[in-house]
Amino acid sequence: MTNRNIAYVVVYLYGSLLAGCGALPEQETVRLEVFPAYERTDTTNVVKEKLYIQFDEWRGVRYKLGGLSRHGIDCSGFVYVTFKSQLGLHLPRTTHLQSKIGKEIRKSELETGDLVFFKTGFTSRHVGIYLEENKFLHVSLRKGVTISELDNVYWKPRYWKAIRI
Structure with a gap:
């Protein structure tokens, strides 16, 4: 396996049951690819x-479902854009698919760059990127691109899992 071709992940979305904050239909094979800018x-x-x-460049950009630009972006789109532009790593586009890659880790093992996932509704999910000292970078519905605390009164009870890419 090469750095340019880490893995192939095939997942089909099953209607609205797999909705997340970045729930755009993904009907094709998802390829996880490492670009030269990313070095282990x-x-x-x-x-x-x-x-x-990335936070300084995107701070306050508003939430927009399906968005991928500074005119509006959703949580999984922000993770997708951040990993591609800052780390040279191409991740899947949706929260659902992002939650299926990498290695699941315990909350106590979180390191900078790990993905943190939350259950925000019966079928909806949210994703952010762990920074340090219990803080994560994400796109909030109210504040846009922001940094929040994992132990915040809203996020703490909704924490689902963490993934290391």
């Missing part, structure tokens, strides 16, 4: 710096 030797500090750069 990146230290935590380098990844953290890149994530804060």
Whole structure:
């Protein structure tokens, strides 16, 4: 397996039951691909710096379901754009598919760059990127691109799982 071709993931969305904040229909095979900019030797500090750069560039950009630009972006779109532009890693586009890749880890094992997932409704999900010290980067419905605390009164009871890419 090469850095350019890590894995193939085939998943079919089953209607609205798999809805998430980035729930756009994905009917094709999803390919996880690493671009040359991403090196496994990146230290935590380098990844953290890149994530804060991304936050500075996108801070306050409003939430828009299915959005992928500074005119509006959803949670999985922001994760998708951030990993591609800052780390050179091409992730699936939807929250559902993003939750299926990588390795599931315990909350106590979180490191900078891990994905954190939340159950925000019966079938809806939310995703963000863990930064440090119990903080994560994501797109809020109210604040747009922002940083929140995992132990926040809203997020703490909705925490679902974490994934390391």
